[in-house]
Amino acid sequence: MADVETVASGTRLVFAPDAVLRFARGRMLIHTASAGQSPFVTDQPMLIGWLAQFAQPSDAETALARLPAESRALAARALAYLRQSGALREAGIDADVDDADLHARSREQLTALTQGVYELGCDVAGFGPHAEQALRLRGGIGLESRLQALRAAVADLRGELAMARGPYLESQLQALGVDAHSRELNLHIGCGPYLLPGWVNIDIHPAPLATNVLWGLPFAADSARHVFLSHLLEHLFYPNDVHPFLVDVRRVLAPGGIVRIVVPDIAQCIDAYQRDDAEFFAARREHWGTGDGQTTRLEDFLAYAGAGPDPAWLFQAHKFGYDFATLQRALQRAGFVDIERSSFNGSRHPALQVDANSEVAGADHGGQHYSLFVEARKPGGAA
Ligand SMILES: C[S@@+](CC[C@H](N)C(=O)[O-])C[C@H]1O[C@@H](n2cnc3c(N)ncnc32)[C@H](O)[C@@H]1O
CATH class of the missing domain: 3.90.930.70 (Outer Surface Protein A; domain 3)
Structure with missing residues (x-):
């Protein structure tokens, strides 16, 4: 010793x-x-x-x-x-720690944890009420108290991270020159690697403004003129996350401000499926490099539309799909008006003619874009 x-x-x-x-x-x-x-x-x-x-x-x-x-x-x-x-x-900060390496290892832990929690749920479903008794007999402590302990550990960790959010966002906003008095902002949310000059480009880490948008948009009410979302919405759970997120988008837009949304056009996929249009799906797979060459049209279509995503994929997975009517309803419920279908780069607002910035938004098959383009206005202001 x-x-x-x-x-x-x-x-x-x-x-x-x-x-x-x-x-x-x-x-x-x-x-x-x-x-x-x-x-x-x-x-x-x-x-x-x-x-x-x-x-x-x-x-x-x-x-x-x-x-x-x-x-x-x-x-x-x-x-x-x-x-x-x-x-x-x-405890404390170790100068020798390689943050990128640590982050990669933490992601591996999270993948295992996410899958483990799902599998635990399935195990418990298999046992039904016998799980409580079986565990009590083995270790003296039943399922409920052990699950409570796991929940408390997760809540504890999330609580600590929630406390770190404010300073983390504040330093990034400061570097971008954005504060509570900023107005007429252009927000590009879910930018990926496609940054728009003069816009606040937002995504999870790494991004000029790295955040999870489900924490709430870190901008004052009425501070933005335009919001651009290209292939972001299908990565959020519908409607549980999509509704509060769209309400938040409306909050930060100034009256009369415009949101432009680009998402996969699921109606087009359904049409192609019904027409038995093998070429449509082959071209799509070639464009995105997905599938193993043997993927059926249904596999391709359902994955695109967000069926059965692996929970451990977090934000990478598609979680839902949209046709115009569904997106229109989601926007109406979030309080938007003048919801209209648009076309590739076809915004009536020059500042929003930015679709060509995104490779996915620009992808087409025989001149027809795979994406659905929609715009909506926050009530008030000039129409
Ligand atoms: C398919 S990519 C689209 C990238 C780009 N906008 C484009 O059109 O090619 C979806 C992006 O949304 C981001 N994303 C998904 N959920 C998010 C969230 N909750 N908060 C921030 N970014 C998110 C992902 O990290 C990813 O970069």
Whole structure:
């Protein structure tokens, strides 16, 4: 074991996210879900209460100084063991950490977690009410309390990230010269790599303004003149996410402001399917490089229309498809007026003749674009 000096180095320590604390017959056991080492066990009430402070990052030296002198050696040995086993880790910013690498590994964890939660739901559905009993018999704790613990861990993490949103967005907006007094903005939402000069180009990281638009648009009410969404809407859940998002788009638009929306034209796909138009689908697959060459028209069409996306694909997956009537209804429900069908680059508003900026919006088959082009106006202002 490390000696007192090794531990009391001014390092801030915190419990690892997978540290598990158990209490049994007056003893406390601490271990991690991932480490193979035997748990740390203590029956010293002094240590039990004292260690709890490492739920938040604490400086080891200061923490030790809080103890009576005769208890410090024991506490330092406990800290050394817990560090070695991985139950206590160093908190704070490590200059050597490669953020991109860490981010890639976190994405892998999230993919596994998203799939795992879905599969857990399926397992529980298979057991029905027997899951509660079966788990209680095995470990003394039933399903409900374990699910509550998982939910609390997720809520905790989301809460911490929610607190980081404000400063994260604020610094980006400052760099873009946008503040609460900005007006007449042009917002390009879901820009991907296709940036429009003079517009605020918004997408998830990396983007000039990196955000999840479902957090709410970080602009004042009535601050935008135009909003352009090219192939974004089909990536959001309809109507649960689409409705509040479109309401938010209306909020940030000034009265009379225009939203231009480009989405896959699902009616066109249905027509091609009914006509048995193999060429339409072959050209589409060639354009997007999707399928394995054997994909049926129905597979192609349903994936395009958003059927059965893998939850772990997050924003990459199509989650819904639109024809004009459906998009019109969604816009009406969000409070837009003058909803009209447009054509490729055919906006009546010169500032919105920007479709050619997007490769997907520009894709066509025999001169007919695969996309549906729609514009709508926020009530008020000049029509
Ligand atoms: C198919 S791409 C379209 C890119 C570009 N607008 C174009 O027309 O080619 C969809 C884009 O929407 C972005 N997106 C999807 N959901 C989003 C969300 N909730 N917040 C921010 N961006 C999102 C994706 O990251 C992706 O870049």
